[in-house]
Amino acid sequence: MTKNILKLAAVPSVFGLVSMSLSVKDSGDFKEYSTDGLDLSYTVPVEDDVEPHDLDVTNFANVGTSFAGFKEALGFKESRNDYSRINKFGYLGRYQFGRSTLLLLGINDTEDFINNPVLQDKAFIANLARNKWVLRKDIKRFAGKEVNGVLVTESGILAAAHLGGPGSVKRYLRSGGVDGFRDAFGTSLKSYMKKFGGYDTSFIEADHYPKVEI
Template identity: 55%
Template sequence: MIRKGSYFLGLTILVQLVLTGFKSVDNERVEGFHLTGNENYVYSVSLEEENEDNADVIVPFVGKTFVGFREAIAFRESRGKLSLVNPFGYMGKYQFGRSTLRTIGIYDFNTFLYNAEWQNKAFTALIARNKWELRKEIEKYCGRVINGVEITESGLLAAAHLGGAGSVKKYLRSNGRSGFKDGFGTSLRSYIKKFGGYDVSHIQADKNAKVEL
């Protein structure tokens, strides 16, 4: 009887030890990640941020240099995918239209899609052209606040990449009342805000900038 009681007592203690060995741990909340029911990690990123008061999309680059500016736009436009062509026909990391590529001297679109050097040069050439187109606006409006967003040189150049220099001029001259949105609903204001404050001072304004291949 004593032996049988000891057996059940030992069994009870063993079960308690096993159960206490498994601690309940709260999952750490990591921005951009969630756990599914089968415990697979899934990374989720919103493709559109038109709630402009939300936090900016996190990009895998730091700093406010021109390279940081360039790669932040690439991440926003295509998640940095070199050969991406969107439903509207815009292509590459920076989502260029064919007419824009022809303007800056690129006609071989197939090679362009798989050539990182061409795409980076195309981005720099377009920034130089837009900087020339917006030279007066950059001088006049930088430092002002329109629609709750401070105007900066890099913000204007990013907005011109989205909607063209002409659309940026209309936006500024109307004090933000005349707005442009692309096919996905992205506004000039969102780009002016998201890409403000980068150092693009070393890019020279050039009306006729082209890619040298």
């Protein structure tokens, strides 16, 4: 299967938002694919102590619930939007990527990654595309429903997958919120599902094998 390449596209830029789009091959029968053996646990974010609505509103002027708003809010939650941040567990950059996830996206040089904001934004979008592909059936099944007291939305699902990986989100949703994941800081999937619900992530196209064009 030909691997899809992340390419730049004309998408409005907001506060450093990197403009790009993801393309996928024509849809086929995905039943043959399995997530068995995939590294589905991705990021370990910073402490769970800031709500998106408590952030400095000057950073979110005119972005609202757009994709730009989603990107800014999640980046702030992960690292205070610090592209150079490396946390005590070794997670890297604005979005706190693990090295194994970067390898899946075709990024081998972590030194270049930590010094390259454009590359970090590309990786963020590519990772969303992969998570959206893995969770495509769950998005269709659960979006608009309430699970464990939280209204499920596509953006909430993708944010939770960024926290704990799509495999953890699958188990959480399919168990009715009973099988919950918490990261090393104690942050839960439920909290991310709630914090980042209601954003427009329709811009992201599901892609089984996204690769970042460096």
